[in-house]
Amino acid sequence: MKVMYNQIEQIIRGQQCPKCRQKELYWLSDRRLKCSSCYYRFSANKIRDDLTLLHYFSLGIPAHKAAKALRFSYRKVRAKYMQYRGEIMEYLKQPGRMPSLSPKGARRLFWTFAWEKLSKYPRMSREHFALYLKEMEFRYLYRRKNIFDVLLRMHFGPVFNY
Numbered sequence: 001m002k003v004m005y006n007q008i009e010q011i012i013r014g015q016q017c018p019k020c021r022q023k024e025l026y027w028l029s030d031r032r033l034k035c036s037s038c039y040y041r042f043s044a045n046k047i048r049d050d051l052t053l054l055h056y057f058s059l060g061i062p063a064h065k066a067a068k069a070l071r072f073s074y075r076k077v078r079a080k081y082m083q084y085r086g087e088i089m090e091y092l093k094q095p096g097r098m099p100s101l102s103p104k105g106a107r108r109l110f111w112t113f114a115w116e117k118l119s120k121y122p123r124m125s126r127e128h129f130a131l132y133l134k135e136m137e138f139r140y141l142y143r144r145k146n147i148f149d150v151l152l153r154m155h156f157g158p159v160f161n162y
């Protein structure tokens with residue numbers, strides 16, 4: 001995990017290409033970086049914002065609060081949050097990642113947990129309820145783990161292991 005943190009930090013500092021890990025990059029006039037080896041172009045700022053938002057999300061901070069604290073637009077934060085939720089849904093579809101909540105007691109505990117957390121999302125839209133519910137299942141099932149680490153691997157893993 002530490003390797004990944006270091007890697008992201010280097011990418012944000014413009015010291016490493018996210019695709020091929022080449023360390024020679026140069027700045028483009030639009031303030032993006034371009035890799036001298038694979039020619040991949042990326043915005044270090046975007047990756048930094050993404051990382052920050054993923055951290056806020058991991059802490060369960062609602063989008064409108066994150067937007068206010070970071071002075072980002074609500075639209076931008078919300079789009080990112082919905083992307084993370086979509087990724088969680090995909091993540092949980094993989095075999096072995098979602099132990100069942102079959103015993104009755106476990107189910108009740110989950111719902112108590114979920115409602116308490118969902119009540120912090122007053123702007124939750126009905127059409128996306130399934131996504132929010134998956135997020136709650138994820139938070140519940142991984143509550144004894146470092147959720148940020150799991151999210152980091154889930155979200156940045158596919159990009160950085162291209």
Ligand SMILES: [Zn+2]
Pocket residue numbers: 017018019020021022035036037038039040
């Ligand atoms: Zn590259």
